[in-house]
Amino acid sequence: MWFGGRARRWSDLPAGHLVDLDGYEVHTLPRPGELLARIATVNDVHFGEREAGRIGDSDEFATFSAPAGAEPYPEVMNRGAVHDISEWSPDLVVAKGDLTADGTLEQYHRFLQVWSGAFGDRLLHVRGNHESYHGLHVADEPTQERVLPGVHVALLDTSRDGHPNGDLTAGQLDWLDELGARADRPVLVFGHHPVWNHAEEVRSDHTFGLLPDATEALHDVFLRRRHLRGYFAGHTHRNKVVRLPDLPGVPFAEVACVKDYPGSWAEYRVFEGGILQVHRRIATPEAVEWTERTRGMFAGAYPSYARGRMADRCFMVWQEESGLHA
Secondary structure, X not given: OEEOOEEOOOOOOOOOOEEEEOOEEEEOOOOOOOEEEEEEEXXXXXXXXXXXXXXXXXXXXXXXXXXXXXXXXXXXHHHHHHHHHHHHOOOEEEEEOOOEOOOOHHXXXXXXXXXXXXXXXXXXXXXXXXXXXXXXXXXOOOEEEEEEOOEEEEEEOOXXXXXXXXXXXXXXXXXXXXXXXXXXXXXXXXXXXXXXXXXOOOOOOOOOOEOHHHHHHHHHHHHHOOOEEEEEEOOOOOOEEEOOOOOOOOOEEEOOOOOOOOOEEEEEEEEOOEEEEEEEEOOOHXXXXXXXXXXXXXXXXXXXXXXXXXXXXXXXXXXXXXXOOO
16 A cells, blocks of 8 residues: 555465455455465557657656656666566566557567566566557567466457557457367466457547457357456556456456656466456665656646556455356
């Protein structure tokens, strides 16, 4: 928990209980059996960025930059994320897009230095629109997979050249369908672009996330393959869970960015009887200083957008005894 811009941690709390933490009542998540695997995920790390809060050429809102001569803030935030995630000792780290600010090869190589340098073959990564829009052809494998104890991880390249929004090909959807059919354990699916939310967005090929047709096709695969337990994206720089029709027990989640407030990463704790998402804020002092500064983005409206509700940050992805779609 965070108090006045400082992180405090409690350990050995009872699972699935209401507890008091210095006057704040919180309900801890359950612990469904033995812990089998740990997965960390990050997105929107934006190596090379020098100005936060800029929307195109608009001067409507103040922007935020590191002081002259100071280390660029993506370096600060990514170093902090690597530090915190390393302490957690994950079995796998999934970096799901927007690895660079401007889609340059130099920025991508810096991403690799920091993240592959820390995690080696435990790192699984894919491009985002900041790469594809600028025509940088790196990390663009259409599909990737990794098998861990208790879980199968699928990573999709949702980006398309020259466009900020995302799509999925028939070949990717067929691959995911086949994976869902052969999987002998829960499957977590990751990609850069979140699903189109029919409840909040008009149908348009200019939607910010996945195109509506791609979202509906992905929905159909999830509906058909019950081992597919959730879809986890970035791109929007916010924490949010969307529920698609006929899949109320399946989260289609967005995780906020690394580069500025709230300075996010998420952990997936894979237990024998369930999987949890736990949202984490980067807690190194220099990262906290930057994220507290960038609370002020967009005339102070950014925190309520980016932070999301508790239910958008920490939740049960899947629990065996309750059934997939309960």
